[in-house]
Amino acid sequence: MSATGDLTRFLHDNIPLSAAMQLQASAYDGERLELTAPLAANVNDKGTAFGGSLYNISVLSGWSLLRLKLNEAGLNQKNIVIHEANTRYLAPVTGELRAACSITTDALTEILHTLQKKSRARITLTVTIYQQDKAAVEFTGQYVVLD
């Protein structure tokens, strides 16, 4: 099965709200992960995307990308938790929710290096949700990786 298929199944099996959102891992190239979710399951009283759904797809994008990279490095046993997050809503999302998160080689090297010496490491990831090709939500999350 593909990395995106495996990830979608893991999320649905372990985080029931991701299944309720009909969240899908839609693209992954080793550096950039994209998650999508349909508007209907994530709509609010104004007919646009619910701010909570926009947060959820963002926090899961960063978390999932970090999980993929740690698994690729053989660190399958690590836990990843969100420690603090800031979310800025720039424009309403009126169609499919689409979030993208990237990790640089330098940031990945740094966290893997820290985890060789310590049992815990922190990393800040940014996630952008697009409305057509313009940023509608900017999310910054500080994640902690620990045993």
Place this chain on the structure above:
Amino acid sequence: MSATGDLTRFLHDNIPLSAAMQLQASAYDGERLELTAPLAANVNDKGTAFGGSLYNISVLSGWSLLRLKLNEAGLNQKNIVIHEANTRYLAPVTGELRAACSITTDALTEILHTLQKKSRARITLTVTIYQQDKAAVEFTGQYVVLD
């Protein structure tokens, strides 16, 4: 019907993810609103509350309290949107999710006064999620009220 019953029904009818979370407005005394949700519908891969669910119950606590107060002031036609939010996760939540938001008379007076003069106003609300009696999540949201 009670204010809490009306609110729960409104949320479930208009924001499907709140129904998936089994969110309930559990207490409201005119100043302080409490929302609750069961762990099972909001669990993560670690068996504790999903960070996204903790965000959702927080953002909806502030939003709902503001909606109740604006409705009580006769401003039923206003829209309330979340503009920016900061979320700090202090401890895992291992049981029912329970979020509380309060609004002071001064803060309410100020926003109603602004809305008499302008079509738009901002307000910052804080929400706390409790694990037993200790704060497990601290949420600060900046909401915009507009026509």
